[in-house]
Amino acid sequence: TIKKEGADSLSLSLAGCLHCTSEVSMPPVSLTIASPTNIAVIKYWGKRNSKLNLPINSSVSVTLNQQDLRTVTTVCASRDFGKDRLWLNGKEEDVSGNKRVQAVFKEVRAYAGDLFDLKSGHLLVKRSEWPEMKVHVISTNNFPTAAGLASSAAGYAALTFALAQLFAVPKTVNLSTIARQGSGSACRSLAGGFVAWDMGSKDDGSDSSARQVAPASHWPELQVLILVVSDSKKTVSSTAGMDISVDTSLLLAHRAAQIVPERLKQMESAYLAKDFAAVANLAMQDSNQFHATCLDTFPPIFYLNDVSRAIIGFVHAFNDACGEVRLGYTF
Amino acid sequence: TIKKEGADSLSLSLAGCLHCTSEVSMPPVSLTIASPTNIAVIKYWGKRNSKLNLPINSSVSVTLNQQDLRTVTTVCASRDFGKDRLWLNGKEEDVSGNKRVQAVFKEVRAYAGDLFDLKSGHLLVKRSEWPEMKVHVISTNNFPTAAGLASSAAGYAALTFALAQLFAVPKTVNLSTIARQGSGSACRSLAGGFVAWDMGSKDDGSDSSARQVAPASHWPELQVLILVVSDSKKTVSSTAGMDISVDTSLLLAHRAAQIVPERLKQMESAYLAKDFAAVANLAMQDSNQFHATCLDTFPPIFYLNDVSRAIIGFVHAFNDACGEVRLGYTFDAGPNAVLLVLKEHITQALGAILHYFPPRAGCDVGYVNRADLYASARATALPDGLESLYPLTPMPSAVRYVYHSDVGPGAMIVDDDESLADASGMPKVISASESNKTCVSSNVPAPLRSLQVRVLSTAAISVAFLFGMAVLRTAHK
Numbered sequence: 001t002i003k004k005e006g007a008d009s010l011s012l013s014l015a016g017c018l019h020c021t022s023e024v025s026m027p028p029v030s031l032t033i034a035s036p037t038n039i040a041v042i043k044y045w046g047k048r049n050s051k052l053n054l055p056i057n058s059s060v061s062v063t064l065n066q067q068d069l070r071t072v073t074t075v076c077a078s079r080d081f082g083k084d085r086l087w088l089n090g091k092e093e094d095v096s097g098n099k100r101v102q103a104v105f106k107e108v109r110a111y112a113g114d115l116f117d118l119k120s121g122h123l124l125v126k127r128s129e130w131p132e133m134k135v136h137v138i139s140t141n142n143f144p145t146a147a148g149l150a151s152s153a154a155g156y157a158a159l160t161f162a163l164a165q166l167f168a169v170p171k172t173v174n175l176s177t178i179a180r181q182g183s184g185s186a187c188r189s190l191a192g193g194f195v196a197w198d199m200g201s202k203d204d205g206s207d208s209s210a211r212q213v214a215p216a217s218h219w220p221e222l223q224v225l226i227l228v229v230s231d232s233k234k235t236v237s238s239t240a241g242m243d244i245s246v247d248t249s250l251l252l253a254h255r256a257a258q259i260v261p262e263r264l265k266q267m268e269s270a271y272l273a274k275d276f277a278a279v280a281n282l283a284m285q286d287s288n289q290f291h292a293t294c295l296d297t298f299p300p301i302f303y304l305n306d307v308s309r310a311i312i313g314f315v316h317a318f319n320d321a322c323g324e325v326r327l328g329y330t331f
Numbered sequence: 332t333i334k335k336e337g338a339d340s341l342s343l344s345l346a347g348c349l350h351c352t353s354e355v356s357m358p359p360v361s362l363t364i365a366s367p368t369n370i371a372v373i374k375y376w377g378k379r380n381s382k383l384n385l386p387i388n389s390s391v392s393v394t395l396n397q398q399d400l401r402t403v404t405t406v407c408a409s410r411d412f413g414k415d416r417l418w419l420n421g422k423e424e425d426v427s428g429n430k431r432v433q434a435v436f437k438e439v440r441a442y443a444g445d446l447f448d449l450k451s452g453h454l455l456v457k458r459s460e461w462p463e464m465k466v467h468v469i470s471t472n473n474f475p476t477a478a479g480l481a482s483s484a485a486g487y488a489a490l491t492f493a494l495a496q497l498f499a500v501p502k503t504v505n506l507s508t509i510a511r512q513g514s515g516s517a518c519r520s521l522a523g524g525f526v527a528w529d530m531g532s533k534d535d536g537s538d539s540s541a542r543q544v545a546p547a548s549h550w551p552e553l554q555v556l557i558l559v560v561s562d563s564k565k566t567v568s569s570t571a572g573m574d575i576s577v578d579t580s581l582l583l584a585h586r587a588a589q590i591v592p593e594r595l596k597q598m599e600s601a602y603l604a605k606d607f608a609a610v611a612n613l614a615m616q617d618s619n620q621f622h623a624t625c626l627d628t629f630p631p632i633f634y635l636n637d638v639s640r641a642i643i644g645f646v647h648a649f650n651d652a653c654g655e656v657r658l659g660y661t662f663d664a665g666p667n668a669v670l671l672v673l674k675e676h677i678t679q680a681l682g683a684i685l686h687y688f689p690p691r692a693g694c695d696v697g698y699v700n701r702a703d704l705y706a707s708a709r710a711t712a713l714p715d716g717l718e719s720l721y722p723l724t725p726m727p728s729a730v731r732y733v734y735h736s737d738v739g740p741g742a743m744i745v746d747d748d749e750s751l752a753d754a755s756g757m758p759k760v761i762s763a764s765e766s767n768k769t770c771v772s773s774n775v776p777a778p779l780r781s782l783q784v785r786v787l788s789t790a791a792i793s794v795a796f797l798f799g800m801a802v803l804r805t806a807h808k
Contacts, residue, residue: 250586250589250590250620251582251585251586251590251620251623251627254582254585254589255581255582258581258585259581259582281629284629285627285629288626288627288628288629288631289581289582289626289627291626292582292623292624292626292627293623295619295620295622295623295626296616296619296620296623297619298612298615298616298619299643299647300619300643302640302643305637305640306636306637309633312630312631312633316630
């Protein structure tokens, strides 16, 4: 079942793996979930703690509709699997060497409980059995990674959520703090609608988590157009880039400490009030400021190219021509 | 007499205008000066007072050598002129409506004194006579305005300096506070070498002025390569842009108050110590930060384009490959790159630039303003590892041409044979050469080509010929 708003119930099937081979004596327990991507309108850029992905400022995003862009993830657990394995878009990835995937696995497993089949009530896996069971994670984005459409966010949200359902993690556990450890912005994909990631202040990151500010149903008129720009140039990854920015950009520290807190308040108010012009203006200004801090990084990081800039110029001209703000952009 | 450092003495000639016509009862008093452009390495962007051009932060620049890039300005004063007039690059500009030109005229006139001919000691103009005399100003840049090479700075510095010499303004008067009122960065072109513009704190701007930090002779090894980038897009003018930035960029205020003061100290120290790596790194960081505040402006201002960014990437890769900082970049309000480099590395740097940013096929001639430098650069190998660090396909035509220059002197008086005025104080008629479709024409900036003086009368032949030759020698050195 595709859920529009996060995940409310589990839907498991013992027959999840239809192609059982003789390798497997008992069918694996399996589950499939879908996770959205999200677009930040007040940007996250820069960590105060790399290991736990704790940010230097809070951020807020809109969750995009899964009908168009989503990550589907199937997780299977079995005593017969030799090790945890992960496939992304058909390609097997290295789990053992990937600290972030390891962190998510470890954190979710720590909360594992008894898994019951919802339909039959039958106990499928006892809490004490989980350590013996390895997991296969098979994940596919229905949008190209190269398109730069926040596939890490969707992917780690999907991984976290899928594993949490599989391991029967209690609903009281804040999954966003776990997804965050995989990829910061992933924490905002667990909920739908308009989602804030509060930066928190604790060293252990237990208060650095996401919360829904407004559900998707709050503002159905709000829509997006994503213009995928052709770009053959390899750019700096977010993970690497934001570290260099924190280290070298004097403007970034000021942004995080002095500018973002006020903007977040304004953005949340504007969104709740459905004030499109205010939301759009803030989004444009914050996107530009984020890219400004990238330019202030040393060596500078360029994510916008001449087409991006042409689109920006177009939006401003369009709004001027219309006499009001009808379009906003964020990159 | 060409002076190397500022102006120490006047050299006026009553016979400055050789072609006296019957229009003029007495030949105009005339003077010709040349003024350089300058490139800021800690940037000025944003005013606290628009009328007086008072900045929100101090700035510092290098003055470029006039042999390569300069504004020549002839000023003629006569009782017979009906009004003040100004020609820029052959085109008459509106003086009466231009507040900034008016401000410069007014400020300089306020200090006018008695003008004596230095050779003869003869009193040419009494102080009290100046109000009756109007001025013709004829100014030409030897580099295209469209190249974005700080023509306002050179132009207003030239205007201020020329008028000050003409009106016999005492040497004690700080001309930079006047040039500043024409165009902020002009105040830094009056002096040579490394020049700071102290922002000042007074409301009247009397302490917002330029001072020389080090003369050109301090660091002769420091050179520049200016990469003029093809750009058809019209961008926001500096004057308009910096106002929008002050109004809308929250990052700019922080930069001006908290970041620039410290950087200026570091830059001045580094320059005095001739620490190239420190100077280059600071210049790159400050250029990037200036452009970052433009991006943080609303609507955002983009001066860098994809070629500018490719040049930036190239510089970082070049330095990585060399294992040390040998190139620095800085960009003003346009896509052109000014690269800082030490003389010892110039052929290597230029060779690498030519590899990634070659001229259009068959258009080698004139691509670099120095043919011998071009030849030796072409023959220099790329640093090891550069191609793997910077696997960029060469981009022909991305860069239109390359100027090599170094640090030079400030505004100075030049010989009358460079005068742009005829005997009646009007611009000399010059004919543009036939524009042909060859690469030489397209590479070499138009004003350089058009400075081929048409001889008007027999008496003028030798002067005009000398003038033309002097310009050509300058251009092709």
